[in-house]
Every structure is written in structure tokens, then in C-alpha cells.
Amino acid sequence: MHRDYYVINEAKSWDQAQSYCRENYTDLATIGSHDDMKRLVAVTEARGLTRQSWIGLRETGVGSWLWSAGEAQIGHGLAEYTNWAGSPDSSHNCGGMRADGKWLSALCETTLPFVCQEGIYSQNACITKKRLSQNETTPARNVHNSHTAHHDPLAAGALSSLNQPAAVNGREQLSSNLLIFTIPFTIFTDVGSGGLTLILEEKSWREAQEYCRLNDADLANVRSQFENQALQQMINENASSLSLVWIGLFRDEWEWSDHSNSSLRYWEKSQPNNDGHCALYSPSQKKWFDRGCTSERSFICYKAREERKWIVRMEMKSNAFLKFSDSVVSKAILNQIQQKFEVIMLKWRVQPDGRIFHKKEEKKKINEACLNNLK
Structure with missing residues (x-):
């Protein structure tokens, strides 16, 4: 709020x-x-x-x-x-x-x-939100900022990417309530601290x-x-x-x-x-x-x-050092993305099972189970 x-x-x-x-x-x-x-x-x-x-x-x-x-x-x-x-x-x-x-x-x-x-608290005071029209597009951004920590980064250099299945010519496209975009970025975080x-x-x-x-x-x-x-x-x-x-x-x-x-x-x-x-x-x-x-x-x-909300869907890849179930990792990712999106406030959407991220194969199994139940 x-x-x-x-x-x-x-x-x-x-x-x-x-x-x-x-x-x-x-x-x-x-x-x-x-x-x-x-x-x-x-x-x-x-x-x-x-x-x-x-x-x-x-x-x-x-x-x-x-x-x-x-x-x-x-x-x-x-x-x-x-x-x-x-x-x-x-x-x-x-x-x-x-x-x-x-x-x-x-x-x-x-x-x-x-x-x-x-x-542990937002650094983005006095943010002015911008509402994009349904057909407006904005260039995809690159994020290469390191997360500040007091200890040597455990996962330095771990590369994660956000894929955009619906992107057109490398640009973001906004529907009425769903934004899908591509942002490659590097996470430097002391996992667990x-x-x-x-x-x-x-x-x-x-x-x-x-x-x-x-x-x-x-x-x-x-x-x-x-x-x-x-x-x-x-x-x-x-x-x-x-x-x-x-x-x-x-x-x-x-x-x-x-x-x-x-x-x-x-x-x-x-x-x-x-x-x-x-x-x-x-x-x-x-x-x-x-x-x-x-x-x-x-x-x-x-x-x-009054604040307007958009749902953003992301797909991420990482090396073996990163665990997306780690709350410190998810915070580091969010903080780095937030630094580049100055006109909006971002937060993760927690799923009904209490997790933020799910592996693709897990979603596939869930979808298959649902289809089998319909037969």
C-alpha cells in the first residue's frame, strides 16, 4: 500500500x-x-x-x-x-x-x-506508477547489478534468464493483466545470509x-x-x-x-x-x-x-549453485529486477502451496494429472 x-x-x-x-x-x-x-x-x-x-x-x-x-x-x-x-x-x-x-x-x-x-525493506520511496495501454510496448531491459552482501558471494557468476514465449522482435507486450518479458541478468548473492x-x-x-x-x-x-x-x-x-x-x-x-x-x-x-x-x-x-x-x-x-496490479509470468534457468526455493535467492532476484523497473513496485506472487517457483516438469505432471482426471 x-x-x-x-x-x-x-x-x-x-x-x-x-x-x-x-x-x-x-x-x-x-x-x-x-x-x-x-x-x-x-x-x-x-x-x-x-x-x-x-x-x-x-x-x-x-x-x-x-x-x-x-x-x-x-x-x-x-x-x-x-x-x-x-x-x-x-x-x-x-x-x-x-x-x-x-x-x-x-x-x-x-x-x-x-x-x-x-x-529487508523497500528502497523505492515516492514511486510514481505508469499505466501502459493494452497495445503499448516497451524495450526489454538488461540487468547486471550485484546484490549487496557483507560476505564473499557464494553464487557469483550464476546466470539466470527469463524467457519470453510471446515476445515480438525482442520487445515486451502487455495484455490487460499479464506481462511476459525477457530479462537476462546475473545474481551475486550470499545464499542463506x-x-x-x-x-x-x-x-x-x-x-x-x-x-x-x-x-x-x-x-x-x-x-x-x-x-x-x-x-x-x-x-x-x-x-x-x-x-x-x-x-x-x-x-x-x-x-x-x-x-x-x-x-x-x-x-x-x-x-x-x-x-x-x-x-x-x-x-x-x-x-x-x-x-x-x-x-x-x-x-x-x-x-x-489506489494501485493497479499486473501479473508477470517468468521462466528462469540457473546453474547448480542456485536454489529458487531459497528465499534469499528470490529476494535477490526481485531486488535486482526492481532496480531497473523504477516506475512500478514488484513483488513475488506466492502460489497456493506456499512456493514462488515451480519446476517445469512439476507443472507438466500437474497438467497431465488434471487431464487424466477429465478422461
């Missing part, structure tokens, strides 16, 4: 601001991703906003385990996949990983080594989060068993003696006004400190604070922008 932000210079309580935004826009501002945060900062600076203003975050008293990076191409912020060694301590609000891959909760003030991860960096300097969870974000990353997300195994392997290869390292797992009791599942938080270091149950944005510090909901302040609304 693309969110456009609007500064309203009228003094209202949080509840009044919520009603105003819902009547005139979509809702009080939800900041769901790092790109959203960049866009919010840009809009408030352009409007010359200097006063602390309400956003759509409010404390509910119901806690959930979340991921630091917020909304990403790979999912929303709720921690749906978990690998706890035991039930998290109710007094702990931050989580880490042991060398055996199991998770433990801990007090957020505990100082531990931590893992940063690059490339996803741009993971282990930082041995011990910091509190919030300090670790700040460190990662200052380096264009965030604390590591673990949204599947495969990603958990990849992170475990990286820790064991670099520092197997560590008892626990911070990852991007945390628990809080705050919810967005529109009930979205985004877990992005940009609190100032001392916040929230129980000053109130509603959140505001400070333009001078570009951080969030908690305040009493009845105080009257300016506020920020958002309007969801």
Missing part, C-alpha cells in the same frame, strides 16, 4: 484527529515501513511543520511479538513464525537467538551482540536497533524456518560461543488506528515513558513520543493510493 501524508494544522485531541482523518482521508497516519517514514519526514519538512503532531499509533494493552523492520516485501510485522526455546517471560519485551537457533526473551536493557540485516552482519560489540536492544538503522539496515528478521537456519549457521560460523544475540524481535502493546499489522517503531531513545497512550511525531527530532491523548495538537492524516 502506498500512503500519501497530509499535515493538518488544526489543534485537536487524538480522538478528534482520528475522526477528522477518517471523514476526510483514510485515517490518522500509519507509518508502516522505512519508506513511509522517509516520505513522512519529507512531507512535514516541505510543509514547514515544527510542532509535535499526532500520528495514528495508540497503546491498547494487548501485547504482540513483532519485527523491527515493519512492513516489508516479505510480509507484515507480526511474528507469525516463531522458534522459542520455551514460553517468553512475561516481563521481557525483546528477543534474541541462541547458537542452536532457538529464541529466548530477555530484558531489552541487557547488552548483547546483535545481527543487522540489509535489504541475506546481507546479515554479526556485530560483536554489546548493546541494548534499542541501541542495537539504532546502530543498524544508522547503517541503512535493521535488526535481523526471521520469518521462516529457512531464514532461522540461515541465521543460526551464520552465527555458528562466526561466533559459536555466543550464548545469545539480539535479533529484530520485540513485544509492545501499541496498535495503529487503521488496525494494520505494521510493527515499525521510531521512538525517541527514552520513549515510550508512560506519559500517555497516544503517539506523536516530533519534526525536530524525527522521532516519536507518547503523550496524553486529550491534549490538542496538529496532526497528520494519510490517504491510501
Whole structure:
């Protein structure tokens, strides 16, 4: 979802601001991703906003385990996949990983080594989409960019190609809802790491989060068993003696006004400190604070922008080093294609069986089985 932000210079309580935004826009501002945060900062600076203003975050008293990076191409912020060694301590609000891959909760003030991860949120803020007409064509593109990683590329030089069965004279052709195109490209990716960096300097969870974000990353997300195994392997290869390292797992009791599942938080270091149950944005510090909901302040609304969707069918070939079932590989492919398609936002379509790619022979067998059932 693309969110456009609007500064309203009228003094209202949080509840009044919520009603105003819902009547005139979509809702009080939800900041769901790092790109959203960049866009919010840009809009408030352009409007010359200097006063602390309400956003759509409010404390509910119901806690959930979340991921630091917020909304990403790979999912929303709720921690749906978990690998706890035991039930998290109710007094702990931050989580880490042991060398055996199991998770433990801990007090957020505990100082531990931590893992940063690059490339887990979109870098394409403020994208303007272009709609092509049904008969419009556009030249096929070549992609030769490397995926950034902190380690030596495991699959350097692996060549994959996207075939275009319906291409005409090397050009892309767009139907009403299906785009088929050819893009040869090279993938340079550290399979299984996803741009993971282990930082041995011990910091509190919030300090670790700040460190990662200052380096264009965030604390590591673990949204599947495969990603958990990849992170475990990286820790064991670099520092197997560590008892626990911070990852991007945390628990809080705050919810967005529109009930979205985004877990992005940009609190100032001392916040929230129980000053109130509603959140505001400070333009001078570009951080969030908690305040009493009845105080009257300016506020920020958002309007969801309608987005058009196209289905893109791809055929890929690779050498033995690449496994398309590897989520890191699929992310690397998507990131490289995205860099060349600046006017649209791309994401993989997950099949009903939970996979993105299927081998051709698998599809052939499925089709044959369907035909046999019809006989």
C-alpha cells in the first residue's frame, strides 16, 4: 500500500484527529515501513511543520511479538513464525537467538551482540506508477547489478534468464493483466545470509536497533524456518560461543488506528515513558513520543493510493549453485529486477502451496494429472 501524508494544522485531541482523518482521508497516519517514514519526514519538512503532531499509533494493552523492520516485501510485522526455546517471560519485551537457533526473551536493557540485516525493506520511496495501454510496448531491459552482501558471494557468476514465449522482435507486450518479458541478468548473492552482519560489540536492544538503522539496515528478521537456519549457521560460523544475540524481535502493546499489522517503531531513545497512550511525531527530532491523548495538537492524516496490479509470468534457468526455493535467492532476484523497473513496485506472487517457483516438469505432471482426471 502506498500512503500519501497530509499535515493538518488544526489543534485537536487524538480522538478528534482520528475522526477528522477518517471523514476526510483514510485515517490518522500509519507509518508502516522505512519508506513511509522517509516520505513522512519529507512531507512535514516541505510543509514547514515544527510542532509535535499526532500520528495514528495508540497503546491498547494487548501485547504482540513483532519485527523491527515493519512492513516489508516479505510480509507484515507480526511474528507469525516463531522458534522459542520455551514460553517468553512475561516481563521481557525483546528477543534474541541462541547458537542452536532457538529464541529466548530477555530484558531489552541487557547488552548483547546483535545481527543487522540489509535489504529487508523497500528502497523505492515516492514511486510514481505508469499505466501502459493494452497495445503499448516497451524495450526489454538488461540487468547486471550485484546484490549487496557483507560476505564473499557464494553464487557469483550464476546466470539466470527469463524467457519470453510471446515476445515480438525482442520487445515486451502487455495484455490487460499479464506481462511476459525477457530479462537476462546475473545474481551475486550470499545464499542463506541475506546481507546479515554479526556485530560483536554489546548493546541494548534499542541501541542495537539504532546502530543498524544508522547503517541503512535493521535488526535481523526471521520469518521462516529457512531464514532461522540461515541465521543460526551464520552465527555458528562466526561466533559459536555466543550464548545469545539480539535479533529484530520485540513485544509492545501499541496498535495503529487503521488496525494494520505494521510493527515499525521510531521512538525517541527514552520513549515510550508512560506519559500517555497516544503517539506523536516530533519534526525536530524525527522521532516519536507518547503523550496524553486529550491534549490538542496538529496532526497528520494519510490517504491510501489506489494501485493497479499486473501479473508477470517468468521462466528462469540457473546453474547448480542456485536454489529458487531459497528465499534469499528470490529476494535477490526481485531486488535486482526492481532496480531497473523504477516506475512500478514488484513483488513475488506466492502460489497456493506456499512456493514462488515451480519446476517445469512439476507443472507438466500437474497438467497431465488434471487431464487424466477429465478422461
